[in-house]
Amino acid sequence: MDYQFKDIEKKWQAFWAANQTFKADNNSSKPKYYVLDMFPYPSGAGLHVGHPLGYIASDIFSRYKRLKGFNVLHPMGYDSFGLPAEQYAIQTGQHPAITTEANIATYRRQLDQIGFSFDWSREVRTSDPSYYKWTQWIFMQLFNSWYNKTADKAQSIDELVKHFESNGSAGINAVSDDDTLSFSAAEWKAMSFEAQQTELLKYRLTYLRESTVNWCPALGTVLANDEVKDGFSERGGYPVEQKKMMQWSMRITAYAERLLQGLDTIDWPEPLKEMQRNWIGKSVGAMVKFSLESQVLSPESKTVSYIEVFTTRVDTIFGVTVLVIAPEHELVQALTTPEQKADIDAYIAQTKKKSELDRMADTKTVSGAFTGSYVINPVNGGRVPIWIADYVLAGYGTGAVMGVPSGDQRDYLFAKHFNLPIIPIIDIQNIETEADPTKEGKYINSGFINGMEYKQATQTVIAELEKMGMGYAKINYRMRDAIFGRQRYWGEPVPVYFKNGLPHLISESELPLILPEVDKYLPTETGEPPLGRAEGWMYKPAAAPSKSPPVGETLEGAGYAYELSTMPGWAGSSWYWYRYMDAQNNDAFASADAIKYWKDVDLYIGGSEHATGHLLYSRFWNKFLKDLNLVVEEEPFKKLINQGMIQGRSNFVYRLIDAEGRGTNTFVSYGLKGQYNTSAIHVDVNIVENDILNLDKFKAWRPEFADAEFILEGGKYVCGVEVEKMSKRYYNVVNPDDIAERYGADTLRMYEMFLGPLEQSKPWNTNGIEGVFKFLRKFWRLFHTDAWELNISNAEPTKAELKSLHKIIRKVEEDIDRFSFNTSVSSFMIAVNELTDLKCNKRAILQDMVIILSPYAPHICEELWVLLGNAAGTLSYAPYPKFNPEYLVENEFAYPISINGKTRMNLSISLAIEGKEVEDLVLANVDVQKYLDGKAPKKVIVVKGRIINIVV
Numbered sequence: 001m002d003y004q005f006k007d008i009e010k011k012w013q014a015f016w017a018a019n020q021t022f023k024a025d026n027n028s029s030k031p032k033y034y035v036l037d038m039f040p041y042p043s044g045a046g047l048h049v050g051h052p053l054g055y056i057a058s059d060i061f062s063r064y065k066r067l068k069g070f071n072v073l074h075p076m077g078y079d080s081f082g083l084p085a086e087q088y089a090i091q092t093g094q095h096p097a098i099t100t101e102a103n104i105a106t107y108r109r110q111l112d113q114i115g116f117s118f119d120w121s122r123e124v125r126t127s128d129p130s131y132y133k134w135t136q137w138i139f140m141q142l143f144n145s146w147y148n149k150t151a152d153k154a155q156s157i158d159e160l161v162k163h164f165e166s167n168g169s170a171g172i173n174a175v176s177d178d179d180t181l182s183f184s185a186a187e188w189k190a191m192s193f194e195a196q197q198t199e200l201l202k203y204r205l206t207y208l209r210e211s212t213v214n215w216c217p218a219l220g221t222v223l224a225n226d227e228v229k230d231g232f233s234e235r236g237g238y239p240v241e242q243k244k245m246m247q248w249s250m251r252i253t254a255y256a257e258r259l260l261q262g263l264d265t266i267d268w269p270e271p272l273k274e275m276q277r278n279w280i281g282k283s284v285g286a287m288v289k290f291s292l293e294s295q296v297l298s299p300e301s302k303t304v305s306y307i308e309v310f311t312t313r314v315d316t317i318f319g320v321t322v323l324v325i326a327p328e329h330e331l332v333q334a335l336t337t338p339e340q341k342a343d344i345d346a347y348i349a350q351t352k353k354k355s356e357l358d359r360m361a362d363t364k365t366v367s368g369a370f371t372g373s374y375v376i377n378p379v380n381g382g383r384v385p386i387w388i389a390d391y392v393l394a395g396y397g398t399g400a401v402m403g404v405p406s407g408d409q410r411d412y413l414f415a416k417h418f419n420l421p422i423i424p425i426i427d428i429q430n431i432e433t434e435a436d437p438t439k440e441g442k443y444i445n446s447g448f449i450n451g452m453e454y455k456q457a458t459q460t461v462i463a464e465l466e467k468m469g470m471g472y473a474k475i476n477y478r479m480r481d482a483i484f485g486r487q488r489y490w491g492e493p494v495p496v497y498f499k500n501g502l503p504h505l506i507s508e509s510e511l512p513l514i515l516p517e518v519d520k521y522l523p524t525e526t527g528e529p530p531l532g533r534a535e536g537w538m539y540k541p542a543a544a545p546s547k548s549p550p551v552g553e554t555l556e557g558a559g560y561a562y563e564l565s566t567m568p569g570w571a572g573s574s575w576y577w578y579r580y581m582d583a584q585n586n587d588a589f590a591s592a593d594a595i596k597y598w599k600d601v602d603l604y605i606g607g608s609e610h611a612t613g614h615l616l617y618s619r620f621w622n623k624f625l626k627d628l629n630l631v632v633e634e635e636p637f638k639k640l641i642n643q644g645m646i647q648g649r650s651n652f653v654y655r656l657i658d659a660e661g662r663g664t665n666t667f668v669s670y671g672l673k674g675q676y677n678t679s680a681i682h683v684d685v686n687i688v689e690n691d692i693l694n695l696d697k698f699k700a701w702r703p704e705f706a707d708a709e710f711i712l713e714g715g716k717y718v719c720g721v722e723v724e725k726m727s728k729r730y731y732n733v734v735n736p737d738d739i740a741e742r743y744g745a746d747t748l749r750m751y752e753m754f755l756g757p758l759e760q761s762k763p764w765n766t767n768g769i770e771g772v773f774k775f776l777r778k779f780w781r782l783f784h785t786d787a788w789e790l791n792i793s794n795a796e797p798t799k800a801e802l803k804s805l806h807k808i809i810r811k812v813e814e815d816i817d818r819f820s821f822n823t824s825v826s827s828f829m830i831a832v833n834e835l836t837d838l839k840c841n842k843r844a845i846l847q848d849m850v851i852i853l854s855p856y857a858p859h860i861c862e863e864l865w866v867l868l869g870n871a872a873g874t875l876s877y878a879p880y881p882k883f884n885p886e887y888l889v890e891n892e893f894a895y896p897i898s899i900n901g902k903t904r905m906n907l908s909i910s911l912a913i914e915g916k917e918v919e920d921l922v923l924a925n926v927d928v929q930k931y932l933d934g935k936a937p938k939k940v941i942v943v944k945g946r947i948i949n950i951v952v
Helices: 005-019 052-067 083-092 096-113 129-143 157-167 185-190 193-200 252-265 270-280 314-319 338-351 356-360 409-417 454-468 576-581 592-598 614-627 670-675 695-701 736-742 745-754 766-781 799-817 821-837 843-853 858-867 916-923 926-932
Strands: 032-037 071-073 145-148 153-156 206-216 221-223 241-250 282-297 303-311 322-325 369-376 383-388 400-403 471-477 496-499 502-505 560-562 601-606 637-642 646-657 663-668 678-683 709-711 720-724 892-899 902-910 939-943 947-951
Touching: 005 096, 005 745, 005 858, 032 052, 032 576, 032 592, 052 071, 052 601, 052 745, 052 799, 083 096, 096 736, 129 145, 129 206, 129 502, 129 614, 145 157, 153 157, 153 614, 157 185, 157 193, 193 502, 252 270, 252 282, 252 471, 252 614, 270 614, 282 314, 282 454, 303 314, 303 322, 303 400, 314 454, 322 409, 338 369, 338 383, 400 409, 454 471, 576 592, 614 637, 646 670, 663 670, 736 745, 745 766, 745 821, 745 858, 766 821, 766 858, 799 821, 799 843, 821 843, 843 858, 892 926, 902 916, 902 926, 916 926, 916 939, 916 947
Parallel strands: 032 071, 032 601, 322 383, 601 637, 663 709, 892 947
Antiparallel strands: 145 153, 206 221, 206 241, 282 303, 282 369, 282 471, 322 400, 369 383, 496 502, 496 560, 646 663, 646 678, 646 720, 892 902, 939 947
8 A cells, every 4th residue: 555644644643642652651770861842832823834843853852762772751731821821811801721721722733743752641731720839839938948158058948037046147148138137136036027027038039029120011011031122022012111019039149150150061052051141140340339428318218328339340440430320229319409300200201111121232322310419439539420321220230330431431432422521540552452451551540559450459449448348349140030920810829928018928738829710801990910800819827827927816807918910921931840750749849759760851952042031040940949959950951952943935926016006916927027016925825836826726815816817927927935934924834734734744754854954943945845755655665566565575685785774773873862853864865765776675674774764754664663563552662773883894896997097897896805816806807808809918006995907
C-alpha cells in the first residue's frame, strides 16, 4: 500500500495516548534527562506554523534521548492566567475560565496532531486551583522570610524575631528598607503587635510599599517593564503612565549578586546572559551625602537635612554643579519654592506620560525643572542647585544623582541647555578621547586630589567622606525589586487579608484561596480592582491565628478584607518545572524524592524575549527555594536554547489605480505592474501556491473582489513576495492543521527543521514542503515493491549498504548532540537516495534506518517498525544503533589511470596491495593494454589512494 499518512498518523497518535507511551518514571534506574519547552499561553487563535518550531526541536531531542537509554521527562502545560482572556471577558461578559478552557482544547488538539511525545499525565495549568495553591504557598514562604546578608541566604522571619527579642536590631545584616529602626530587645518587646508587624514588613522578601509603577488606565492594571514598549502596553497598544501606588513587591535585589554569579555556571546563549548582566547592572561606587541648605520635612513629617546619592565616579565630586532628583522623589514638594511650583508641577505631569523604559533609554532629549532649593557639596562647600529630570528614576539608587558636566555627556548637555556652570576637573591636554582619568589625565580644580592618579584619588575621596561622616564605599545594582501585583481579575488571588491596615497571611490549611465570582471584570465604581466586586468575599478564620491577630482576640464584623490585587503573569511560570516532577501531589508542590531524582531542567527551549522577565524571576524563585532546602539545585535550567522565529512569507496582488487616483477592481500580475499605476494589497497566502494566485478563490475571499478582473502574464497571475512577521493582519498566517491535513505531521516536523538552523529566524515558504513529502514517500518505497507490497530481505547487507547506514548513524548523532537538526534532514535525503540506488531492502539496514529517522518522523517509523515484524509501540525505547567506524574504512580505491598525463579510465584496486603488485595488476588489465597498443611502459608511477600514471 502507498504511503497513507493520514491513517498512519491517526493510528499512532491514538496508540501513544491509549498506552501512555511517553509517561516518565520517577523511580527509574536509567539516567534522567529533563527536556522542557516554555509553556504557551493558550490564545484563541491557536497555533500557527511558527509556534511549534521549538517544540519540534525539543521533541526530536527527547525521542533521541529515550533511544539512547535515558528516562526522559518531556511535559507540557499552559500558562493560562493573563490579560487576553480577561480583555475578551470584558468585551463579551464570558468568564475567562470558559474561553481559556476552549483555547486549551484547541491547543491540545493541534499539539497531538503534530505527534509530540509529551507526558500528558503531568499536564499543568496555572489557572487550576490545584496548581495555584502552591503558587500561593510559595508566596507565603517569601512573606515569612528575610535575607541574611551574613549567611547570604533567605531565612525564616521567626529567626529574625528571635534575634530582636534577644538582641534588638544590633548585629542584623539584612536586605531591607532604608528606614529600618534601631532598637534594643526591651524596646522591641515594648512595641505593640502592629508596630512589630510594621517593622517586620521592612525585612520580608515580599512586602507592601508605595512604588512608582507603569499604570495602564485602559487595561486598568499595573504592567511590568517587559510588558511596556515605547510608552504603550504590549497587549493592545494602550498608553502607559507613571503612577505611585501601594503595591506588593518582591526583593529580587537580595539575590542580585547570586543571579549575576550564577550566569557563569549555566550553558545559555551569551547574548541572553549579557542581557541579564546589564539588567542586574552591578556598579562599584560610593554613597555621598549632600547637606540641604535648608532642612525640610519628609512626607512622614521627619526632618531631612541631606540628600544621598550613589555614584560610580566619586573622584569627580569637585566638578558637581547640579544635583538632579527624580520627579517622583518624596522630597520634591518640600524642596520646591513657591516661585518654582508651577514649573515643577507642569514637568511632573509631563513625566507621567512617559514609560519607565522610555526614561531609561539613552536619549539626547534634555528636559528638567529647577526646585529653587540647594545642597552643599561636602568636599568643597560649594552651593549646588537641585533640579528634577525624568532621566532619574525614583526606584534606582536613591532617586538622586550628582551632575558633573565636565565628566559626563548627559550632564554636559543638561548643563549647556540650562546654562549651568561647567567646572573642568581633568587636565586633558594629552588625551585624544573623552576625559577619563583612568587613562592619562590628571585632576585639576579638585582640591586635595589634584595631580593624583585615578585609583588613589577615588580611595582618597571615599576616605575623606567617611572621616566626615558624609559617605562610604558601596556596590549598587540597577535592578530593582519586582512589582508583584495586578489590578485585574484573571490571576492568582494573594493569600492575604488586612487588619488595622496591616497584611496577614491566611492559614496554609485554607489554601487554595479560590478566585471568587464577580458580576463584571472591571474595576469597581470606587476604583478598586475587579475582586472588589465579589459579594461577601471576606476572610473569616475559624479561629484567631496564633500571631496575627493575637491569640484570644475576637473577630469583629463580617470579616477581614482580602487583598484585591491578583498576582502578576510571571507568578505561576516562576516555578512550574518543579510541578511537572510530581504533578498530582496534594501535599507538596513536589515531593522531595521527585525533586532529588529530576533535580533540574537539562534542556530548556524558548524565546530570548523572556530574558529579563520570566527567566530572571525563575532563577530568583529557584534560589529562594534552594535557601529553604526545598530544592537541590541553585539554577533551574542547565542548558538553554533560544529558537529563532519563523517569519511569514507575505503575498501581494496589485490593484490598478485609475486616472482620478481611485482603486479599481482590476489586478495586475507582478511582472506587468511596472507598466501601470498600481497599489499593493496583502492577499491570503492560503489561496496562493508557488506564488500563483488561485483566481476563483481570490474572488470568493472577500465580497468586494467577487467581480475582480485580472491582467495576466503567461496565462497566470503571479503574486509579489515579501518576508514579514507572521500575523493575521498580513494574511500570511499558515495553520499547521492545513499542512498536516495536506502533507502529514511528519512532513511538517521535518520541514520546520529543514528551514534552517534552530537558533536563526527564517521565512516560512510552503513552496518547499513538497520536497520533504516526496522524501518520506521515497523512504516508504524502500520497504515495498513497485506494486506497494512489503519487500524485506533477511540477506546480509553489502559493504556499500553498511557504509551508507553508518554514515547516517554518525551524522545524525553528531547533529542532534549539537542541535543542528536542519543538516540531519539533508543527510537523511542523501542516505535514502544512496539506498534507493543500491536497491537495498535488507532488514539489517532498514530497521536501523527506521530507528534513526524516528525522532524526526515518528509516525511513519512506528508503522514501518511494525511492518518489519517488531512489537507495536516498542520503537520509542528501542536501542539507538551503534556506529561502527570500520564500515567507513575504504578497502579499495577507484584509481584514475593516466597514460602520458591523460586520464583514460578508473580501475578499482584493493588498498592492501602495494608496489610492484599494483603495477602488475594495472598492466595486466585488458583495457589498459588497449591504450598501450603493444608499447612497453617506460615508467609506472603509483600514488597510493590517489592516482596511477603510466609513461610510454
